[in-house]
Amino acid sequence: MKENTHVVGCDIATNWIEKARSRAAAEGLEITFEEGDAESLPYEDAQFDAVVSLIGAMFAPRPDLVGAELTRVCRAGGTIAMANWTPGGFIGQMFKTIAGHIAPSGMPAPVLWGDEATVRDRLREGITDLKFALRVYHFDYPFRPHAVVEFFRTNYGPMTRAFASLDVNGQEKLRSALVRLWSEHNNVAVSGNVAVSGNVAVSTLIRASRNLAP
Numbered sequence: 001m002k003e004n005t006h007v008v009g010c011d012i013a014t015n016w017i018e019k020a021r022s023r024a025a026a027e028g029l030e031i032t033f034e035e036g037d038a039e040s041l042p043y044e045d046a047q048f049d050a051v052v053s054l055i056g057a058m059f060a061p062r063p064d065l066v067g068a069e070l071t072r073v074c075r076a077g078g079t080i081a082m083a084n085w086t087p088g089g090f091i092g093q094m095f096k097t098i099a100g101h102i103a104p105s106g107m108p109a110p111v112l113w114g115d116e117a118t119v120r121d122r123l124r125e126g127i128t129d130l131k132f133a134l135r136v137y138h139f140d141y142p143f144r145p146h147a148v149v150e151f152f153r154t155n156y157g158p159m160t161r162a163f164a165s166l167d168v169n170g171q172e173k174l175r176s177a178l179v180r181l182w183s184e185h186n187n188v189a190v191s192g193n194v195a196v197s198g199n200v201a202v203s204t205l206i207r208a209s210r211n212l213a214p
Helices: 014-027 063-072 090-099 110-114 116-122 145-155 157-164 168-184
Strands: 007-011 031-035 048-054 074-085 127-141 194-207
Touching: 007 014, 014 031, 063 074, 063 116, 074 090, 074 110, 090 110, 090 157, 090 168, 090 194, 110 116, 110 194, 116 127, 116 194, 127 145, 145 157, 145 168, 157 168
Parallel strands: 007 031, 048 074
Antiparallel strands: 074 194, 127 194
């Protein structure tokens, strides 16, 4: 971390903020962590040189507000960077499986943030340049697919909420479908382990100068 760099972390989930604070302390990093909503960030206009979201802001229900907020808090000439799951990648398939077992949420699919055309449309205002690239993300777990599903059900918000919305029978059907998905994509022959690869879309944008004509 460069000298005089001030890093701020923001999340709507207070439990993850506490985990982040503990991790930063263990690593000897001076980082401020605050509770906040990606649709209404608690910061001033043009406050940051870089605004970064790693598989986080994509889950806010109103992407138009998210795009406006990410742009608002970034200074002119600054960088906005996002890493998001893609519709066609493994996590996109996992979300599609979940969607087949629960009532429609009424919000745009979070994985649309992993579609280049969608990102360009949502962040077209006030942006001079956008670079879009796909990267491979590896999931490696030292336990079987059914335990992986249970791990996600306990720790991953979107899946936790999906299971909570179902009755016992519905939960069992969803669990079976997810175990099957993880099993089919498991790249490890070693009994008891799971290794799955998924795509992450990385978008890097440059904030336009404020006097740039729209």
